[in-house]
Amino acid sequence: MKVKAIASWWQSWHKYPRSCWLFSWVWLLIVTWVAFVWYLGSTGLVDETEPLFAEAARQMTVTGDWITPYYNGETRFDKPPLIYWLMAIGYKLIGVNEWAVRLPSAIAAIALVVFGFYTLRYFGFTTPGNAQKITSQPDRIKRQLWLSAWIGSALIAFNIHTIIWARTGVSDLLLSSCMGTALFCFFWGYVRVEKTEKSWLSFPHPWYLSFYISIALAVLAKGPVGIVLPGLVIFTFLLYTGTFWSVLAEMSILWGLVVFLVLTVPWYILVILKNGRAYIDSFFGYHNFQRFTDVVNGHDAPWYFYFLIVLLLFAPWSVYLPYAIARLRLWQVSFWRKQPRHAQLSLFACLWFGCIFIFFTISITKLPSYVLPLIPAASILVAQIWSKELTSFPKSKFNYGFLASIIANLVLAIGLAVAFIYLPNFIGKDPAIPNLKELIVNSGLFWRGGLVWAISVVGIVLFIWQRKQWRWLIAVNLISFFALIIFVLLPLSFFIDRYRQLPLRQISETIVRVKEPQEEIWMIGFQKPTLVFYTRHPVSFLKHPQDLNSYLQTQTDKLARSTQILLVSRPKEIKRLNFQPQDYQKIDTRGAYQLIRLQIGDLIDRVRNQ
Numbered sequence: 001m002k003v004k005a006i007a008s009w010w011q012s013w014h015k016y017p018r019s020c021w022l023f024s025w026v027w028l029l030i031v032t033w034v035a036f037v038w039y040l041g042s043t044g045l046v047d048e049t050e051p052l053f054a055e056a057a058r059q060m061t062v063t064g065d066w067i068t069p070y071y072n073g074e075t076r077f078d079k080p081p082l083i084y085w086l087m088a089i090g091y092k093l094i095g096v097n098e099w100a101v102r103l104p105s106a107i108a109a110i111a112l113v114v115f116g117f118y119t120l121r122y123f124g125f126t127t128p129g130n131a132q133k134i135t136s137q138p139d140r141i142k143r144q145l146w147l148s149a150w151i152g153s154a155l156i157a158f159n160i161h162t163i164i165w166a167r168t169g170v171s172d173l174l175l176s177s178c179m180g181t182a183l184f185c186f187f188w189g190y191v192r193v194e195k196t197e198k199s200w201l202s203f204p205h206p207w208y209l210s211f212y213i214s215i216a217l218a219v220l221a222k223g224p225v226g227i228v229l230p231g232l233v234i235f236t237f238l239l240y241t242g243t244f245w246s247v248l249a250e251m252s253i254l255w256g257l258v259v260f261l262v263l264t265v266p267w268y269i270l271v272i273l274k275n276g277r278a279y280i281d282s283f284f285g286y287h288n289f290q291r292f293t294d295v296v297n298g299h300d301a302p303w304y305f306y307f308l309i310v311l312l313l314f315a316p317w318s319v320y321l322p323y324a325i326a327r328l329r330l331w332q333v334s335f336w337r338k339q340p341r342h343a344q345l346s347l348f349a350c351l352w353f354g355c356i357f358i359f360f361t362i363s364i365t366k367l368p369s370y371v372l373p374l375i376p377a378a379s380i381l382v383a384q385i386w387s388k389e390l391t392s393f394p395k396s397k398f399n400y401g402f403l404a405s406i407i408a409n410l411v412l413a414i415g416l417a418v419a420f421i422y423l424p425n426f427i428g429k430d431p432a433i434p435n436l437k438e439l440i441v442n443s444g445l446f447w448r449g450g451l452v453w454a455i456s457v458v459g460i461v462l463f464i465w466q467r468k469q470w471r472w473l474i475a476v477n478l479i480s481f482f483a484l485i486i487f488v489l490l491p492l493s494f495f496i497d498r499y500r501q502l503p504l505r506q507i508s509e510t511i512v513r514v515k516e517p518q519e520e521i522w523m524i525g526f527q528k529p530t531l532v533f534y535t536r537h538p539v540s541f542l543k544h545p546q547d548l549n550s551y552l553q554t555q556t557d558k559l560a561r562s563t564q565i566l567l568v569s570r571p572k573e574i575k576r577l578n579f580q581p582q583d584y585q586k587i588d589t590r591g592a593y594q595l596i597r598l599q600i601g602d603l604i605d606r607v608r609n610q
Contacts, residue, residue, distance in 0.1 A: 015139075020146055024117070024121075024146075024149065024150065027150055027153070027154075028113065028114060028117060028153060031113065031153060031154050031157045031158065032109070032110045032113055032114075032157060034482065034485055034486070035109070035157040035158060035162070035163050035166065035485065036106040036109045036110060036157070036163070036166045036167065037106055037110075038490070039490055039493070039494075040098075040099060040102050040103070040106055040167060041097060041098040041099030041100075041101075041102060041103075042098075042494075043098065043493050043494060043496075043497035043501070044098060044497055044501040044502065044504075044505050044530065044534075045098060045101060045169065045501070045530050045533060045534075046168070046496070046497075046500075046501060046530075047500075047501070047504075047528045047529060047530050048527070048528070048529060049168075049170055049529075050101065050168055050169045050170055050529075051528075051529035051530045051532065051533040052071055052076065052078075052529050053079075053083060053084065053087065053101070053169055053170050053171065054087060054101040054169055054533050055071050055072070055529065055532050055533045056069040056070060056071045056076050056084050057069075057083075057084040057085075057086075057087035057088045057091065057101070058087075058088070058091060058096055058533065058536075059071065060084055060085070060088045061088050061091050061092065061096075066081070066085065066088070067081070067267065067270045067271050067274055068271060068274055068275060069081060069084050071529070071532070072529075072532050072538050072539060073538045075275060075278070075279075075282075077275075077278070077279050077282040078282075079171050079221075079222055079223070080219070080220045080221060080222065080223055080267070080268075081220065081267060081271075082171070082174065082217060082220040082221045083104060083169075083170070083171040083174050083221060086103075086104035086174070087100060087101055087104060087169065090103050090104065098169075101169035102167060102168065102169045104169070104174055105165060105166050105167070105168060105169060105170070105172075105173040105174060106166050106167065108166070108173050108174045108176075108177035108178070109157070109162060109165075109166035109173055109177060111177055111181065112156060112176065112177040112180045112181065112376060113153050113156045113157050114153070115180070115181055115184045116152055116153055116156045116180070116184070116376050116379065116380070117149045117150075117152065117153035118149070119184050119187065119188070119345070119380075120145070120148040120149040120152040120153070120345075120380060120383060120384075121145055121146065121148070121149035122145065122342075123145075123187070123191065123342050123343075123345040124144065124145050124148025124149055124152065124345065124380070124383065124384060124387065125141050125144050125145060125148070125343070125384070125387075125388075126144070126346060126384045126385065126387070126388040127328075127339060127343045127344065127345075127346050127347070140391050143387075143390075143391050144387045144388060144390075144391045145387075147383075147386070147387035147390050147391065148380075148383045148384055148387040149383075151382075151383040151386050151387060151474060152379050152380055152382075152383030152384075154478060155317050155378075155379035155382055155383055156375060156376050156379040158478065158481045158482070158485075159313065159314045159315070159317065159375060159379075159481075160312075160313045160314075160315070160489070161309075161313035161314060161368070161371075161372055161375055162372070162375055163485065163489065165369060165372055167493070171221050171222050172222075172369040172372055173372065174221045174222075175218055175221045175222040175225070175226060175372075175373065176372040176373040176375070176376075178214050178215070178217045178218035178221050178226060179214075179215070179218050179226060179229060179230055179373045180373060180376045181210075181214045182211050182214035182215045182218060182230050183230055183233060183234075183348075183352060183376075184376075185207050185208070185210040185211040185214055186207075186208070186211045186230070186234055187345065187348055188207040189204075189205050189207030189208040189210075189211060189250070189251070190247060190250075190341055191341045191342045192205065192207055193205045193207070193208065193250045193251075201252070201254060201255070202252045202255070203252060203255050204251065204252040204255050204256050204259070205250075205252070208250070208251045208252065208256065209256075209259065211251075211256075212256040212259040212260050213259065213263065215227050215230050215231075215260065216259070216260045216263035216264045217263075218230070219260075219264045220263070220264060220267065227260075229355070229356055229359065229373060232355045232359065233351060233352045233355045233356070236351050236354075236355055237347070237348055237351045237352075240333065240336070240347070240351065241336065241337055241344065241347075242337050301366040303361060305361075305366050306357060306360060306361050306366070306370075306371050309368050309371060310357070310371060310374075310378070311412075313368065314375065314378055315412060315416065316409055316412055316413060316416075316456075316477050316480075316481070317378070317379070317382045317477070318378070318412075319405055319408035319409050319412050320381075320382045320385060320386075320402075320405045320409070321353075321378055321381060321382065322405070323385065323401045323402060323404065323405045324381035324382055324384070324385045325350055325353075325354075325381065326401065327385065327401060328346055328347060328350055330347075330350065345380065345384075346380070346381065346384055349376075349377040349378075349380035349381050350377070350381060352374065352376075352377035353374045353377035353378055353381065356371060356373050356374040356377075357371060357374055385402065386474050389402060389471045390471050390472075390474070392471070406460070406464065406470065406473060409460060409473070409477070410457065410460045410461065410464070413453050413456045413457045413460060413480075414453075414457055416449075416453040417449075417450045417451075417453035417454045417456075417457060418450070420446045420447075420448075420449035420450035420452075420453060420488075421446060421447065421450035423446050424437060424440045424441050424446050427440055430500070431525070431526070431570070431592065432500050432503075432526070432591070432592050433499050433500055433591070433592065434592055436499070439495075439499055440495075443491075443495055445488055445491055445492050445495060448487045448488050448491075449484065449488045452480055452483045452484050452487060452488060453480065453484075455480065455483075456476055456477070456480035459473075459476035459479075459480070460473055460476055463476060499591070501530065502590075502591070503590035503591025503592065503593050504528055504530050504531060504534070504590075504591075504593065505530070505534055506588075506590040507531070507568055507588060507590050507593050507595050508530070508531055508534035508535045509534070510587060510588040510590075510595055511535045511537075511566055511568075511595065512534075512535055512536070514566075514587060514597075515535075515537070515566060516564065518563060518564075519563070519564045519565065519566055519597075520540065520563060520564075520565045520566070521535060521537055521538070521539045521540070521565070521566050521567075521568070522539065522540045522541075522542065522565050522566070522567045522568070523539055523540070523541050523542070523567070523568045523569065524542045524543075524544070524545055524547070524548060524567065524568075524569040524573050524574075524577075525542075525543070525544065525545070525569045525570055525573040526541075526568075526569070526570075526593075527541040527543070531568065545569075545573050545576040545577050548577065552600075563599075563600045563601075564597055564598070564599055564600070565597070565598060565599075565600060566587070566595060566596075566597055567584075567595070567596050567597075567598065568593055568594070568595050569593070569594060570592050570593065570594065571589075571594050574594060574596060579598070583598060584596040584597060584598040585597040585598070
């Protein structure tokens with residue numbers, strides 16, 4: 001009787017759309033708040049990359065130059081200006097702080113989750129098979145659409161890849177959101193404009209217009225890759241479906257090109273006019289072309305690198321991707337070309353995932369963040385197979401492909417539980433935290449992670465054992481990941497901040513308090529951009545103590561002997577400089593760092609006497 005009552009309710013809940021929409025808004029609020037906003041600005045900026053963006057944006061507000069980004073007195077041509085502009089606007093609105101630095105990434109992530117929800121809500125039924133049953137099984141399709149939207153939006157947010165970058169003030173999540181939004185807008189336009197007559201010279205439909213605006217923002221977020229990747233996905237999709245020329249006409253490509261150029265070209269023209277060849281060689285040559293064709297900054301990796309990245313950073317959902325892709329039967333091209341456009345979202349997501357994955361696998365320089373833009377597509381694919389299985393309730397027949405994925409889910413959960421428990425044994429040294437391993441062990445964080453996944457293992461086993469309930473395994477994974485965020489990931493961020501970043505902020509506060517007007521700031525042995533951001537002052541970075549002698553020998557005539565410097569380093573680096581106690585004044589010691597004051601004249605004399 002109880003099973004029948006549940007089955008009866010399960011067949012009718014979709015008939016209350018107001019309740020479904022109310023639940024959806026609450027669901028999206030909880031998911032995005034926990035994943036992206038909760039404690040967002042409660043920890044300091046993290047070296048090495050985040051403060052580079054934060055300081056470049058701050059310099060825009062100080063200098064009033066919103067064309068050329070500067071960091072530490074030098075131009076920074078790594079990225080286009082959109083992320084700097086958004087951070088600078090945040091500084092104007094809420095002050096120069098960590099919230100303003102990270103809000104652009106968090107808001108971009110929220111927009112991506114919400115857009116993913118709405119796209120799945122209207123086109124999230126599975127194909128092949130269900131597209132032909134829309135008229136014969138409308139209730140089941142409605143339930144599946146709601147479930148796809150709820151599950152898919154949670155998956156876009158609840159993965160380590162998205163959470164890390166949504167809580168970091170860099171351009172990666174902004175690029176991913178702009179690209180994801182562009183591709184969602186394209187698909188909406190692809191569906192909505194199907195029966196509308198359009199010509200190459202017509203003004204774009206609002207959805208296609210939104211697509212052009214989004215890719216323009218993507219290009220302003222990170223450069224040519226913002227149009228190359230969406231263009232590759234759309235080209236492959238239209239070629240596969242045999243609609244290339246007709247859809248190009250529907251997109252009003254000529255007007256779209258005008259919109260794109262009007263939004264993107266002015267800044268590129270202004271920055272080139274102002275900086276000339278230096279900008280072209282640095283941005284287009286080094287940071288775009290060379291990253292694809294050669295190893296940059298030592299970021300090389302084997303060809304299978306992104307298989308591991310997707311498996312681990314999209315865990316536990318990643319184990320369902322092989323089945324989700326295989327069930328689409330991409331070799332049946334004629335079948336897919338016969339499907340109505342609104343039934344092709346799973347095909348579109350699959351090609352979206354595949355194009356980005358292959359593109360960066362071919363690329364020589366490899367970084368985990370590069371494949372961040374494929375997460376929405378992966379989430380769509382996994383959400384659709386879960387919603388299909390859930391709407392098969394109360395049937396108990398196993399789908400063997402799905403069963404294999406569940407077993408892989410179990411194996412992965414066991415592996416993650418074991419890995420979390422034993423991971424402290426493999427932690428290397430961090431010069432900024434000399435006793436890192438001891439602190440990690442004492443924190444108990446990895447035992448918490450092991451416990452979360454161990455409980456997940458128990459839940460998976462119990463649901464598999466109860467064959468009629470196995471489709472609810474998605475709840476086990478969602479609850480486990482929710483617990484992982486609360487009990488492991490957020491506390492880990494506070495741990496890193498306390499032991500790695502807080503000492504630098506404390507040293508910076510001391511510098512701001514004691515620094516005299518003409519005093520310089522130097523750092524030896526480390527290059528920590530947070531020192532520049534938190535002191536609001538340029539810093540001279542020297543990698544090794546011996547570099548100080550070389551620097552002084554070349555700059556002797558330029559340096560005023562009366563100038564004092566504030567030097568930040570580790571005690572052992574300071575000891576290597578062979579200073580006598582009377583040569584310097586010890587001002588502060590925090591964590592691994594020591595702050596001293598000394599006269600440049602004394603340093604110059606010591607170098608000359610060596």
